[in-house]
Every structure is written in structure tokens, then in C-alpha cells.
Amino acid sequence: xxxxxxxxxxxxxxxxxxxxxxxxxxxxxxxxxxxxxxxxxxxxxxxxxxxxxxxxxxxxxxxxxxxxxxxxxxxxxxxxxxxxxxxxxxxxxxxxxxxxxxxxxxxxxxxxxxxxxxxxxxxxxxxxxxxxxxxxxxxxxxxxxxxxxxxxxxxxxxxxxxxxxxxxxxxxxxxxxxxxxxxxxxxxxxxxxxxxxxxxxxxxxxxxxxxxxxxxxxxxxxxxxxxxxxxxx
Amino acid sequence: xxxxxxxxxxxxxxxxxxxxxxxxxxxxxxxxxxxxxxxxxxxxxxxxxxxxxxxxxxxxxxxxxxxxxxxxxxxxxxxxxxxxxxxxxxxxxxxxxxxxxxxxxxxxxxxxxxxxxxxxxxxxxxxxxxxxxxxxxxxxxxxxxxxxxxxxxxxxxxxxxxxxxxxxxxxxxxxxxxxxxxxxxxxxxxxxxxxxxxxxxxxxxxxxxxxxxxxxxxxxxxxxxxxxxxxxxxxxxxxxxxxxxxxxxxxxxxxxxxxxxxxxxxxxxxxxxxxxxxxxxxxxxxxxxxxxxxxxxxxxxxxxxxxxxxxxxxxxxxxxxxxxxxxxxxxxxxxxxxxxxxxxxxxxxxxxxxxxxxxxxxxxxxxxxxxxxxxxxxxxxxxxxxxxxxxxxxxxxxxxxxxxxxxxxxxxxxxxxxxxxxxxxxxxxxxxxxxxxxxxxxx
Numbered sequence: 166x167x168x169x170x171x172x173x174x175x176x177x178x179x180x181x182x183x184x185x186x187x188x189x190x191x192x193x194x195x196x197x198x199x200x201x202x203x204x205x206x207x208x209x210x211x212x213x214x215x216x217x218x219x220x221x222x223x224x225x226x227x228x229x230x231x232x233x234x235x236x237x238x239x240x241x242x243x244x245x246x247x248x249x250x251x252x253x254x255x256x257x258x259x260x261x262x263x264x265x266x267x268x269x270x271x272x273x274x275x276x277x278x279x280x281x282x283x284x285x286x287x288x289x290x291x292x293x294x295x296x297x298x299x300x301x302x303x304x305x306x307x308x309x310x311x312x313x314x315x316x317x318x319x320x321x322x323x324x325x326x327x328x329x330x331x332x333x334x335x336x337x338x339x340x341x342x343x344x345x346x347x348x349x350x351x352x353x354x355x356x357x358x359x360x361x362x363x364x365x366x367x368x369x370x371x372x373x374x375x376x377x378x379x380x381x382x383x384x385x386x387x388x389x390x391x392x393x394x395x396x397x398x
Numbered sequence: 399x400x401x402x403x404x405x406x407x408x409x410x411x412x413x414x415x416x417x418x419x420x421x422x423x424x425x426x427x428x429x430x431x432x433x434x435x436x437x438x439x440x441x442x443x444x445x446x447x448x449x450x451x452x453x454x455x456x457x458x459x460x461x462x463x464x465x466x467x468x469x470x471x472x473x474x475x476x477x478x479x480x481x482x483x484x485x486x487x488x489x490x491x492x493x494x495x496x497x498x499x500x501x502x503x504x505x506x507x508x509x510x511x512x513x514x515x516x517x518x519x520x521x522x523x524x525x526x527x528x529x530x531x532x533x534x535x536x537x538x539x540x541x542x543x544x545x546x547x548x549x550x551x552x553x554x555x556x557x558x559x560x561x562x563x564x565x566x567x568x569x570x571x572x573x574x575x576x577x578x579x580x581x582x583x584x585x586x587x588x589x590x591x592x593x594x595x596x597x598x599x600x601x602x603x604x605x606x607x608x609x610x611x612x613x614x615x616x617x618x619x620x621x622x623x624x625x626x627x628x629x630x631x632x633x634x635x636x637x638x639x640x641x642x643x644x645x646x647x648x649x650x651x652x653x654x655x656x657x658x659x660x661x662x663x664x665x666x667x668x669x670x671x672x673x674x675x676x677x678x679x680x681x682x683x684x685x686x687x688x689x690x691x692x693x694x695x696x697x698x699x700x701x702x703x704x705x706x707x708x709x710x711x712x713x714x715x716x717x718x719x720x721x722x723x724x725x726x727x728x729x730x731x732x733x734x735x736x737x738x739x740x741x742x743x744x745x746x747x748x749x750x751x752x753x754x755x756x757x758x759x760x761x762x763x764x765x766x767x768x769x770x771x772x773x774x775x776x777x778x779x780x781x782x783x784x785x786x787x788x789x790x791x792x793x794x795x796x797x798x799x800x801x802x803x804x805x806x807x808x809x810x811x812x813x814x815x816x817x818x819x820x821x822x823x824x825x826x827x828x829x830x831x832x833x834x835x836x837x838x839x840x841x
Contacts, residue, residue, distance in 0.1 A: 214835040219751060240755045247753020254838055258748045262413050274402055275753040319752070331838075 429778025767822025775814025
């Protein structure tokens, strides 16, 4: 699903060069649930941005679902992002002026679906996260957990192959966090590949595999059984 | 996607009502002032008779003596009007059929007008004395009747053509051909009634007010001498003459008559110019036109209007200034748009993450700018209309120049949208170039 070979990402200013990722190698297979951990400044967010096609690499090769994305232009990258990737952010990133229906509709609009198809997908996605009854509500009328579920519905509506989650439970209390994680596991079971960045060691164990990034490189990985979070390798 | 962007634009505009209002005021003020001055300029500089403006010529004669280095106040030394004696001489040539192009001498005069209805009080009306060719030359449209017979151009008969406005005020409208009108208590038979006719500018007599109402009374020029009708227009002379009687004036060097000729081809113009040279030569033999550079000049309608500076330089400057104000308003709008759009960078970041390309983000914002421009343009037109009606109500000379025609009504929104789009290009470009990753974490 995702294959990064010798990726380097360098931020340059007039005074300083920062290597955010160096010789970064990672393969995520289709249907996997991979968690990414690492200390602050280790390069987790840069990895996520590159994986999500929000940033380009300085060097290296990145294959997403078999497509070499290095060198694609903005229009091609945006199309690929829209079709293949769903995003879930720590701060939900819902558009405050749009109601739930309209928020979930955003990626479908850019996909060019007709109104009937959009409606079907929005209703199905909101149904899946248990918020179908609140379509006309604004984000500000929902709790944090509900807002994150809407964000998940928005990510799911386009039926992406690949879900990128950046600290999806970071702004939630433990009960809501557990509910969101259960939802993500369900989604993964239905075949969607998930890569989730987290600081929380407990959440890191909820994936099938955890990789640790330190100083812009993958330094370790662990495998967990999907049921009891037991470390197996 | 266009309707989606329109909806987003509307939502965005009502989400920030104060900023939207400020931008609308700025655009409306800029467009209003630009359109107001442009309307006046446009109407002032319009070709009043485009179908034949290149075929109608005002005649000028440099007839003054050698003592004057130049006279008449114009740069080329040609007086704006001609003398009665020259007008009559040229008119006579028409009757002899050798120079029978459509042509007419003319004079602004006026009368106290009465009808047989004793209930209608006499009222003063300006009148134009001209030959019957006047109506055909200037495409004056008849509602009823027609111009008087050409024979009347030679022997004065009391007939009159009236305008629709006077027809309505005196008779309540309708066909009143054959009825009698009393001009200074003298009976005139109505032979024709014009439809509404208002050349703007009133090109055929700009020295008596280029933006005055067209006259509502037209009488034969041949009545001037026998009835001793006075001029209501400009009279000027280079010669110190003793003028005791009306006949003295007719024989004098006073310039008070306008003379127009219709020459359809270059050949006709050449022929007439040759005739004028012959005429000047003959006048020289009579002791007139004594200057070496005595000559005639023919100016077509557009040349005549610019020669007389019908659109003064002040008007051009005013249009320039009002467009400068539009630029200032747009610069302010750029600032407000930039602030508004950049404040929305986190939302744009989300849209980019969800699949919007830079082009789509740009289009979304530029459509919002266009909606703003269109609304501002409509408000600007209303503002311009308000300004023009204030001008119309307070200054009589602007009466004919304060109505937006279709061209101006269409120009306003086009100008508003293009100007605002121009102003919105930079903010929209700036916002579409934002790095989404920066904002996704920080929201």
C-alpha cells in the first residue's frame, strides 16, 4: 500500500538545513493497522505529511498503491489524495461554518460525484459513526468525541484505501478515545489500511505493528497480536 | 462546482458581515463615482448622429479683415458662425441648383407661443429658423405631417414644425397638423409634428448650449428678414459698424448664423470646397474677405464637437480622478480580502488535505471575489444613479447627461467585477499557495 525507499526531507532556510527525515524506509501492507510513535521532533509529522501527499520529498522514492508520487504535479497529487487517502486529525479540523452533512460532503465534491451519490455516501458514513440523526448540526453543537466521529465519517465517505490518523484521540477523554479507537479498528477490519501517529504507548499497542521514529529514521518496530495487544516480535 | 463555489461564497460573505459590508462600501463608492463621471463623459462625448456624422459639415468662413491678426477665439482663426449676408449668398446658390446639396442656414430665435385656446397662457419658447433641408439632414423624425415645401425656403410663409413636447403641452398630443399656432401673436400653420427628438450633444448649435433641450419650434429661415426675428443666440463682430435698423444688421459683418451642409462623398465635398473658393474670390472683388488667408473650412460632426471642446478637459480630469478613487477603494478591498482569506488558511488547509487542488482553491476564492464585485457593482450603479439624480435636480445643464444608457448599465457590473477580480487576484493566489500541513496541526 505504502512504500518509502530512502526518503530524505530537508528544510532549508538561509541559515540552517534541517534533516527531518533521513534515509527513511518503510513499507505498509494493504489492510495493516500501523501505529507510529517517537519523541517530539523525531519526524513523525513530516512522515505523515509526506505519506498524505501534503509535502514533497527532497530525495527518495514513494510508492502509494503502486503509483510513484515523486514528481507528480499539484493537480495529480490532489486527485490522488482525494481518491486514496482519508485524514483524521487531532483537532478534528471540521469546517465550523458547515453542518455535518456539508463537512462530510467536502471531499466528495472535489471527487466530482453527483448529488445523489454524495447523499448516499454521506448518509452511509454518518450512519457508520452513529451520527446520521444530526446531519444538520454545526460542529460547535457536538462534543469532542462526536466531532472526531464526524471527521472519521468525512475520511470514510470517499472510501479511501488508506487512512492517516494524527493523534486522533489526543483531544478526547478516555471514554471517547476508547470509542474512537474501536471505530478505527472496525474500519481496519473492513480492509482499510491505517497509519496512526500517537504519543500514547497504550494506543500504540492497539495496532498490528508499531514503528518508532527517532531522528528522522525508523529505529525499531514491534508486532502485536490484534486481539490482546501482546508484543509478539 | 460553480454552484458549490457560489454557495461557499455566499456563506463566507454572510459569515463576516462587517468585513463584507466594508468591502461592499469600498467597491460601491469606487464604482459609483467612476460610473457617475463616466456616464456624464460618455453622454457628452457620444456621437449624436453616428449614421451620418461624417457627412454633415459645419461651414466656417474666415471673412474678417487684415487688421485682426486672428479673430473668433479659435486656434485655427475660423469664427464659429457666419454673417447673414454670407448665409443668404450660399443659400441662394442652392436655389440656382448648381450647388444643390442638402444645406441650411440656421438661427436660434424665440417666441411667445399661444393657441386658439384662451385657457392656455402664452409661454416663451426658443425656436430654430432653418431651411426645410434641416429635417432630412439631421434625421429629425416626424410623427405627423412633414417639413414645409422647399418653395417656402425662398418665399417666407408662416408655417411651423413643432416638437412632441410642445405638442403635448399645447394640445395634449395627437395629430394637430393644420392647426394654428400664434408666435408673437402672428398666426403660423402647423405642417409637421416631430417625434421625441433630442440629439445629445445638440451638435448643430453647440455655441448656444451643447446640452440644452432641442428646440420645440422650427420655422422657415426665410421669415427672419421680413419679420425681423431677433437672435436668441450668440452675436459677435470684428467690425465697428453703426447698426440702427434690422436691415443694418442683416448687411453687417456680425457673425450670428450657423450653416450646415450635407456632403455624402469626398467628391461632393471637393466640389463644394471648389465652389466656396470661387465664392470667396467673388467676395474679395466686392471688397470683403480681404485677408490673404481668407478661406472656408468644413468640419464634420465629431471634429466640430471636439473643436468646440464639448467635452471639456475638466471632464476628462474628473473621470481620471474618479478612477483614481476606484483604485484607492480597490487597494483597501485588497487589504480586507487578504486579511479575510488568510484568516481562513486553516480551512483551506483542510480542503487541500481533502483533495482540493491549488487551482480549485483559487477558483473558490476568485468566485467569492466576483460575487462581491457584482454586488458592489449593483450598489455602485445605485449610488451613481443617486448622484446623477441629485445633479439632475440641482443643475439644469446636466439634465440630459444624467441618464445611464444600456451601455453604461452593462459597463458598471463588468467594470465592478473585473476591477474586483483584479483586486482579488493576489489574495486568492496567496491563499491557494498556503502549505496545508502548517495549518492542520495548529487548528
